Amino acid sequence: MKRKFSRREFIKDMGVGAVAIAAGPAFLNDVLAQTPGRRTLRILQWSHFVPTHDKWFDQWAKEWGEKNNIDVIVDHIGLADLRSTFASEVAAGKGHDIVEFIDPPSDFEPSVMDLADLNKEAEKRFGKQLPVATRSSYNPHTKKYYGFCHGWTIDPGDYRQSLWEKAGKPDGPVTWEDLIVYGSKIKNEQGIQMGIGISQELDTNMAERTLLWSFDSSIQDDSSNVILDNKNTVDAVKFMVELYQKTMTPEVFGWTAASNNQLLIAGKASYILNSVSAYRSAQKDVPEVAKDIFFTPALKGPRGTAHACEHVIYVTVIPKFAEKNADLAKKFLLDRVANYDRAIWESKLYNSPSFFNTAIPAGERGYPAVAHAKHLRDLHNAWFAKDPFALPGERTDKLLPLKDAEKWSVNVGFPGTSNPAEGEIFGTFVLPGMFARVAQGKQSAEESVKQAHEQCKVIFDKWRAQGLIGGKK
Amino acid sequence: MKTPRILERESVLAPLMLTPVALYMVLLVGFPFLMAFVYSFSNVTVGNPEFQMVGFRNFAAVLHDPTFLKSLLNTCIFTFTSIATVLVLSNMLTELLMREFRFKWLIRFLIMLPWTAPIALGAIGYLWFLDSVFSPIDWLLRTWGLLGKPGDLLGPMSNLYWLGRPDLAMASVIVVHVWRLLPLATMIRIAGMNSIPREVIEAAQVDGAGYFRRLFHIVLPLLLPVISVTVLFSTLFTFTDMTVVWVLTKGGPPDNSTQVLASLAFLKGIQGGDLAQGAAVAIFFFPVLAGVAAVVLRIAKKAVVT
Numbered sequence: 001m002k003r004k005f006s007r008r009e010f011i012k013d014m015g016v017g018a019v020a021i022a023a024g025p026a027f028l029n030d031v032l033a034q035t036p037g038r039r040t041l042r043i044l045q046w047s048h049f050v051p052t053h054d055k056w057f058d059q060w061a062k063e064w065g066e067k068n069n070i071d072v073i074v075d076h077i078g079l080a081d082l083r084s085t086f087a088s089e090v091a092a093g094k095g096h097d098i099v100e101f102i103d104p105p106s107d108f109e110p111s112v113m114d115l116a117d118l119n120k121e122a123e124k125r126f127g128k129q130l131p132v133a134t135r136s137s138y139n140p141h142t143k144k145y146y147g148f149c150h151g152w153t154i155d156p157g158d159y160r161q162s163l164w165e166k167a168g169k170p171d172g173p174v175t176w177e178d179l180i181v182y183g184s185k186i187k188n189e190q191g192i193q194m195g196i197g198i199s200q201e202l203d204t205n206m207a208e209r210t211l212l213w214s215f216d217s218s219i220q221d222d223s224s225n226v227i228l229d230n231k232n233t234v235d236a237v238k239f240m241v242e243l244y245q246k247t248m249t250p251e252v253f254g255w256t257a258a259s260n261n262q263l264l265i266a267g268k269a270s271y272i273l274n275s276v277s278a279y280r281s282a283q284k285d286v287p288e289v290a291k292d293i294f295f296t297p298a299l300k301g302p303r304g305t306a307h308a309c310e311h312v313i314y315v316t317v318i319p320k321f322a323e324k325n326a327d328l329a330k331k332f333l334l335d336r337v338a339n340y341d342r343a344i345w346e347s348k349l350y351n352s353p354s355f356f357n358t359a360i361p362a363g364e365r366g367y368p369a370v371a372h373a374k375h376l377r378d379l380h381n382a383w384f385a386k387d388p389f390a391l392p393g394e395r396t397d398k399l400l401p402l403k404d405a406e407k408w409s410v411n412v413g414f415p416g417t418s419n420p421a422e423g424e425i426f427g428t429f430v431l432p433g434m435f436a437r438v439a440q441g442k443q444s445a446e447e448s449v450k451q452a453h454e455q456c457k458v459i460f461d462k463w464r465a466q467g468l469i470g471g472k473k
Numbered sequence: 474m475k476t477p478r479i480l481e482r483e484s485v486l487a488p489l490m491l492t493p494v495a496l497y498m499v500l501l502v503g504f505p506f507l508m509a510f511v512y513s514f515s516n517v518t519v520g521n522p523e524f525q526m527v528g529f530r531n532f533a534a535v536l537h538d539p540t541f542l543k544s545l546l547n548t549c550i551f552t553f554t555s556i557a558t559v560l561v562l563s564n565m566l567t568e569l570l571m572r573e574f575r576f577k578w579l580i581r582f583l584i585m586l587p588w589t590a591p592i593a594l595g596a597i598g599y600l601w602f603l604d605s606v607f608s609p610i611d612w613l614l615r616t617w618g619l620l621g622k623p624g625d626l627l628g629p630m631s632n633l634y635w636l637g638r639p640d641l642a643m644a645s646v647i648v649v650h651v652w653r654l655l656p657l658a659t660m661i662r663i664a665g666m667n668s669i670p671r672e673v674i675e676a677a678q679v680d681g682a683g684y685f686r687r688l689f690h691i692v693l694p695l696l697l698p699v700i701s702v703t704v705l706f707s708t709l710f711t712f713t714d715m716t717v718v719w720v721l722t723k724g725g726p727p728d729n730s731t732q733v734l735a736s737l738a739f740l741k742g743i744q745g746g747d748l749a750q751g752a753a754v755a756i757f758f759f760p761v762l763a764g765v766a767a768v769v770l771r772i773a774k775k776a777v778v779t
Contacts, residue, residue: 084743087519107746108520199637200725249630251605253726254637259605268606420518420746427744428540433728440639442728451539458534462747466518 040071041328044085045100047076049277049350056346056366064335070328090319097322098329101147102312103426104136104411104418109146109468112317116145118330126337127357135411136313136418141224141470147315150337151351154405155206155311157296158264158278159271160289163192172271175300176214176239179271183247186270194247195269198240198436199255200429206309207273208431212236213309213414214301219425219456222415224471226460229453235302237438237445244439253436265289275311276399280348283391291394297401298408307410314351341365341379348389349399352406356380421456421463430455512752519746531753541754543729544737550643551718551733552711555650556704562651563658563703570659571666588656596720599649603635603721610635639730642722646731650717654710658703665699666692701773709762715739734758 043061048054058074065072075096077085082101089095090111099105105112119137123129133149159172167185169178183194197204212218217232244252247270251259261278263269267289272278282290298308318329336343340353341360345367356377370382384403390396413422425431434452437443443451463469479485513531517524535541570581587595602610611632614620620627627633635641669692677687693700715735718724724732724740732740734754742751 083519087743087748090520091522105520107518110518110521110523112520198727200723200727200729249605249632250634250637251632252637253639254605254634254642254722256723263606266606420520424741424745424747427746428740429725429727429729432725433540436727455538455540458538459745462534466516466521 038069038071039325039328040073041065041098041325041332042096043072043074043098043100043332044082044089044096045074045076045098046079046082046102048347049275050280050347053343053347053351056342060339060342061332064332068328068331072332086319089321093321095319095321097325098316098318098332100314100316102314104147104313104315104413104423105317106139106146106418106468107420107423107463108317109139109142109144109420111321112146112319113323113326114144114146115148115318115330118148118333119145121330122148122334122337122355125334126355126359128355130354130356130406132310132406132409132411133313133354135413135416136310137315138417139419139468140417141419142468147317148333149313149315149354150333151314151340151343151353152310152409153275153312153350154352154402154409155210155273155275155308156402156405157271157299158274158293159296160192160264160267160269160292161294162292163190163270166190172294172296173299174296176211176243177302179299180239180243180246183243183270187247190270192268192270193249193263194243195260195263195272196243196248196252197255197260198244198252198432198439199259200432201255201259202257203260203274204255204432205426205429206311208240208435209412209414210273210298210308211240211301212431213307213410214299214305215239216301216303216305218415219422219431220413220416220460220471224416224419224421224460224464224469225473226453226456226471228456229449233449234445237435237449240435241439241445253440264293273308275350276348277350280350280389283389283394287391287394290391294398295401297405306408307414308405308408309414310409310411313411340376341367344376344379344383349383349387352380356406419463419469420466421460421469424459424463425456430459506756509752509756512749513756515749517748517752519743519748524749527749531750532757535750535753535757540729540732540737541734544724544732544734544754547643547729547731548712548733548735551647551650551731552708554647555654555711556707558647558651559654559658559707560700560704562655563662566655566659567662567666570663584659585656587652592653592716593720595653596649596717599645600721603645605632605634605637608632608635636722637726639726642726642731646717646721649721650711650714653717654707658707661699661703662696665696668699669695698773701769705766705769705773709766712758712762 048057054076061072061074079102086095086099086105086108089099090108119129129149130152132152137147137149138145157173161170161172163186164170164172164182167182167189169182173179173182179194187193196207212233215232215236217228217230217236219226219228221227260269260272260274261281264272264274264278265282265286267286279290279293282293298306300306316333318326322329337353337355337358338361340351340355340358342365343351344353353376356375358376360373360375360379368388370379373379373382381403384399386396387399390398412418412426430452434448437448437451438445457473460469460471464471480489512524514526514528515524516527566584570577570584602608611620614627614633615631619625620633621629621631623629633641635645673691673695674687677691682690713735715733718731718733718736719739722731724736734757738751738755741754742748745751
């Protein structure tokens with residue numbers, strides 16, 4: 001017999017259904033992933049640009065949990081939501097036990113645990129940590145490790161060899177000046193522009209810091225004093241304006257973080273600053289373009305200085321509210337470093353380790369064994385000398401110029417450490433504004449640098465008053 | 474089932490029915506507003522919920538910030554241009570839709586469509602339309618010989634770079650916002666028009682009043698309460714909204730050419746970590762907006778009475 005629904009019943013059932021649909025997946029995931037009587041470790045991190053990494057990581061975390069009799073729940077969210085999500089967790093006083101950022105979360109220092117013991121133990125087990133990692137997770141003013149940095153990503157120059165070959169520079173640019181000389185030649189003769197953003201987005205922020213450092217300037221000195229207003233900054237701004245006028249179009253003012261990748265993959269950029277992920281995407285989507293993409297290390301400035309910003313820095317924090325699970329979290333993070341060979345492989349060399357001396361675990365590792373490789377450094381050298389992910393018929397030594405990237409890669413805040421003031425300047429796009437005002441003819445380089453300097457000073461003073469950074473000016 | 478007698482009393486039933494709304498207002502509007510108010514007078518940061526009160530320091534700081542002043546100007550341009558455009562276009566659309574013609578239902582459906590789709594989705598569609606390299610609008614302009622070659626009307630560049638030029642970027646966010654607001658404004662206008670007695674219009678026609686005389690002396694005065702409320706809500710909504718700006722430009726092109734107060738508050742408070750200054754930016758214009766709301770509602774009430 002058919003049952004008739006009254007309108008009231010229908011509305012009631014629909015309401016229950018709607019709530020179940022809305023809240024169900026998250027709640028059910030958590031409930032189903034937990035075993036009664038077992039402790040649970042909750043991890044929040046971004047959705048990796050290379051999807052194979054997350055597939056491996058989630059499985060590895062689950063197996064780690066089984067081995068240690070712990071339920072491990074990994075939540076991946078979009079990069080743009082990480083800060084706001086963790087901010088709500090801090091305000092609520094509950095949430096995940098481990099939160100992984102891809103930029104230094106130094107402003108969260110008051111709400112996270114001091115991880116000095118974890119960092120010390122990691123160095124004991126895996127050897128010295130790279131300076132770029134330490135400078136992104138340690139506050140020398142408060143003497144606190146607010147994070148633990150297990151890895152990072154190289155930010156090289158990506159160039160189209162065939163275009164540069166026709167312009168008379170087959171091995172690509174070596175200096176920033178080469179970008180103007182050969183970049184303008186390529187634009188005028190071959191109609192392909194250069195792709196360095198001057199926009200309110202992440203990649204522009206990194207590229208402009210890279211340029212500034214290579215021109216021997218920076219926002220702060222190594223003691224957290226603002227030193228932006230100097231002749232070298234003015235020269236860097238004037239250089240960028242010339243580069244824009246000779247090699248680019250107004251589109252670079254409206255870019256998103258994906259724009260330079262898209263331009264390169266579409267075969268419409270002669271040079272961009274981006275990680276190997278842009279090249280990996282091209283390998284998948286447009287192999288003929290990928291085969292023509294090669295890499296340069298940091299370009300030299302007018303006095304030979306060459307630095308580049310890290311592209312991604314993985315800094316994990318353990319919130320104070322998760323203190324009861326801190327022992328599990330620390331064990332998990334140490335074991336993660338011990339298995340970093342897989343992270344490098346599964347991210348297709350996107351991830352680089354902070355601890356190069358980590359020993360490679362014995363046994364089957366899910367990738368072809370590398371002869372005589374004992375530590376991550378050996379693996380890294382072998383894979384960067386002969387890229388295991390090169391396409392058939394493609395040159396395998398393209399990544400070789402990036403083998404020693406840790407020597408020229410630096411942190412946001414260099415030559416000082418990362419700090420909340422540098423973070424706010426990064427997050428509110430002070431430098432893109434400084435470069436753009438001059439490129440758009442609204443201010444002279446001197447005026448624009450002075451304005452940016454004053455903005456930075458206000459921000460530094462504010463965070464200094466919070467007791468989170470040192471310095472005096 | 475019999476309704477309990479106590480529920481039949483208006484003094485009990487009315488508060489009971491209003492309780493959910495009151496709870497909603499207190500928990501989801503009142504409480505966050507109170508928090509923002511308190512935060513704006515404190516030194517709270519995104520990473521440290523413990524704070525001290527600092528008086529008007531945050532307001533003084535944002536007043537000295539060139540980005541705030543620029544965002545304020547942008548907000549005014551964005552709001553008033555959008556609202557004026559919506560008013561004119563909704564008037565035209567109403568005139569069109571009040572007439573009888575074939576497939577009127579289809580036109581009404583198409584006009585309502587932007588209101589039914591999530592704005593983030595629509596804005597992402599526009600992001601593609603306005604792309605610096607792959608914009609189909611630019612492609613059309615090139616195909617029609619208006620762009621891309623020396624001597625072409627819109628210039629020799631292959632693209633217009635909608636989101637890369639400050640003036641075009643501002644125009645783009647305004648157009649998308651108008652596209653978003655127009656359906657509701659039009660439907661409210663149509664509802665208002667339907668409430669005007671036909672005989673009043675017909676009497677004016679018989680007396681020889683032309684289109685503009687009828688519009689300015691009969692239709693608009695009678696529609697004033699409806700238009701006032703539409704303008705009020707659209708203004709408040711636009712003044713405090715960041716969706717279109719955030720999806721299309723993130724406040725760029727630099728230096729903050731399309732930054733509005735709502736997006737600046739998010740940028741400072743969440744991206745920059747300074748929750749207190751973000752809150753100060755967010756509530757800076759609350760007194761002004763509250764005043765505007767009071768004045769407009771008073772005008773609307775007066776218009777109803779007369």
